[in-house]
Each structure stands twice: as C-alpha cells, then as structure tokens.
Amino acid sequence: MAKFSKSDNCKNCLDCNMRIPMLSTLSRPELIELNENRFEVKFKAGETIFKQGTSATHLLILTTGLAKLYVEGVQDKQLIIRIIKPWEIVGQASLYFDNRHHYSIAALNNTTACFIEINAFKKAIQANTLFAEEFIKNCTQKGIFSFEKMVSLSQKQMHGRIADGLIYLSGKVYEALNFDLHLSRQDVADLTGMSKDSAIRILKEFHNEGIIELDGRKLKILNYAQLERISETG
Amino acid sequence: MAKFSKSDNCKNCLDCNMRIPMLSTLSRPELIELNENRFEVKFKAGETIFKQGTSATHLLILTTGLAKLYVEGVQDKQLIIRIIKPWEIVGQASLYFDNRHHYSIAALNNTTACFIEINAFKKAIQANTLFAEEFIKNCTQKGIFSFEKMVSLSQKQMHGRIADGLIYLSGKVYEALNFDLHLSRQDVADLTGMSKDSAIRILKEFHNEGIIELDGRKLKILNYAQLERISETG
C-alpha cells in the first residue's frame, strides 16, 4: 500500500520552483512556507490517489509516474477527463468551492505524489498577485480544454473521438509519436466516451489502415496528418 | 442593428455592485475606474454578441434579456454550453489566455449588454485579492459544471440528456416550473447534444407521459421527481 517517503527528485519546494512555472512566481519565504505544509506518498499502479466525493484538504503534484483524472458517471462508468503528468498542479477545482473532490485520480503506474495543504496554497494566492494570476490562467486554460472535449464527445463519431484521443496522448501526454501506452483499452474507451469493444475495433481499424501501429500497448503513430483529418471531419 | 445607449437598469457600476456578488468586493474607487471603462449595447433576438475566434477585448454582463453561449463544433453544429442571464460575468476564459473568444454568444431575445474593458478588469484583479479570489471561485465552479455536462453528454442516452436539459433550464435559468422557453427546438437539441428531430421526439414523449406540458414554447414541468429519476438512470 501507499507509504510515506522522501523521493529523490522532490526534496524541497525550492527546487520544484524550477519545474513548475506557476511556483516560479513565489518568493523564497513563500516557497519555504509551502514546503513546510507538504508531504509525499507513493502509489502503486491502479491505486486511487483522490476519490470523488471525499473532502479535499490537499492539492496534488505528481513527481514521478502518470495518473488518470476521471469522473464517476452513470452506472459505474468512468469518464477520463485528462491524464496527469509530473509537475502539474491538480485539485484546483475544489479550492474555493465546497472542499470536495469532484473527480477521482488513480495511478496508471507506480507514482510519487506530493500533497500540498490547501490553506498554505490559498495563503500564497492571497499574498502574491502574480501567483494568483498564474492560477487563474491555469483555470481558464482548462476551461477551454473542456469545451474542446465536449465538442469531441458530443459531436464526433467514434473515429473522430479516437483520433482526438490519440492526438491528445501523443501531443500532450507522451510528446512523442512512439510510446508505451499506460492506458488499458478500457481506459482508452473511457477517455473517448465509447464502449471498450468499440474502442478496440476502431484502434484495430486504424492499425489495419496503416495510420497507427499497435502491438499490445506499444503504440506508434504512422500518419499523424491523417489522424488530424479524421479528427476534423468528425 | 445593435446601437449604443444608456439603459435604465444599468447606469453605473456602483449600482451593479448590489446585483453582482463578485463586484461587491471592489472598493468605491475601483468601481469608478471600472465604470469609466465600460459601455452598453442593445441586441435584438438572434444577433451575435461575441463571435468565436474574434479577439476578446471586453467582458460581458447582460443587464436585460437572455443569451446562449455556444461553441461552434464540427460541420456548423453548435454545442450550447450554457444560457447567460443578467448579472453574470462572461468572457473570463480568454482573460489570461490568448485574448480570443473560444465561444460565441447570441441573444435569445432583445437584450442589453454591458461591456467592460478587459484591462480594467485585470487591474482590479491585481489590486484586490478578494476580487481575485471571487474570480477564481467563479472559474472553478464552471469547471465542475463542465464535468457534469461532459458526463451527461457522453454517458447518458437521449432521455437522460433531455431530462438534464430541462432540469437545468428550470432550476438554473428560469428558476420556475412553468415558463416561456426562449430556446427553439434546435437550441434544445444543441444544448443536449442530439439532432433536432430526436429532441422533438423525446419532448413529445415526455409530454405524452405527463412529465411535462409543452405547447409551442410554453413549458410546464409536471413531474420534476420523474425527470430527476430519468436523469440519474441515464
């Protein structure tokens, strides 16, 4: 199970400063304050990091590994909103609302997570305008991302949605055309809003048509332009 | 066409203070500054207030009327994100991002819109932490709303989506069980992510089953509990 520890790549918020653009607006004393209100936990693949509905007391930053952020919808179905990578601040949604988690987060592989106390974070927002502005910027970007996702989910057919999913994974998550997928087929389905069987079918189709090469979880995008075309035509 | 004017119910930001919770955190001089950087425009039903893709120079507050906020998706299809009511601040998404409108807004009836210069607004955020926090609160609430919408659009069938749409209109927009709908059937379809014909069919079904009474655009919700049940079961 998850246990406390100090990882090698996250000893101090003063270092994280370099990796997380938002934190670079904070002063040294502010970073020290933040550092005193944080701790780390390791998670194994599959373990739940945040559970939807529980009370939100901390923000989350992964320092190693990947995780999926999803909402629990109707009949136990999951909708994966996005994949969390290291050095991304997660959990803002609850900061100024009802202090509840409105989504769950589960580790996709072995991860290390840094938890920052919510009030320490709020304090920084109140004290540092630049930081607050960075925070707002972050929120609004996510809002725009949400719009695109809604269009994809509600107006595109399966081919377009799978194309969108692959473009997202390749462009935003792995930043490569050739990568080892951490998502199961079910996860791909939950990311693109369809049944597992349908996701498998479309992926196989793309494979057969030479758009991608998919062997187990080894994924290579062969024709990115074609994916973009499919994404646009829906 | 739209023309400049001073409406009776929005003479001065100092008064709006009372109606818009977020503005109540501003000081008198801050409100005066805001007031100097705003103007009003009247729109007729159907006119476009913001157009997706154009540059965002102002925030919007309706003082009378209703409008639909929608993104232009694939093949000219619209996805209505939400309905805009008076005294709601709109346009935050672009504030700190790329200064582009990422959605369009069109008047549903004759409306009066107050435009506030973006930089005046930013200035207030920088100068007033409470105001910034209110702003963040606003953004995060919208984020949570987005999640619910995504679940509805991607995981529920047509009956569930129409139920969600009706619950939204009744609970959040009109705040009544009995109201004159400003949306066309096509708009209802665009709000719930389905074809116009399907929307008409489900509405008629609900009417026949005694869940609603629908005559033209006069809508009365007869069995709210049943709508909630349909929403939950998808």
Add this chain to the structure above:
DNA sequence: GTAAAAGACTGATAAATATCGATTTGTATT
C-alpha cells in the same frame, strides 16, 4: 390579408454504436 418562409412535427429507413458470448492472448503466481 395573403403569400412566403421558417419552425415544428412524424413515420420510415439507414447508420452508428453497444452488447453479448465465446475465444485468445498476455501476465502474474506458484
């Protein structure tokens, strides 16, 4: 007041997608 246009509606059909059952493959454990 009448013609024209737009919106609302309906049944039949076609297309998209989910579900089911059965099989195969891969992975972890002993």
Add this chain to the structure above:
DNA sequence: AATACAAATCGATATTTATCAGTCTTTTAC
C-alpha cells in the same frame, strides 16, 4: 512450466440515434 486470472479480441446481434421526406403550423413580410 503449469495454473489462474485479467485483458484483449472478434463476430453476430440488438439497441440507439440520425437522417430523410413529407406534412402541418406558426410567424413574418409585403
């Protein structure tokens, strides 16, 4: 290596949803 178990796969079928064509109704324009 053998077993157990989860994940992936695939064809057949059922369900959901969109599309289309045509009619009816309401509103708009002159």
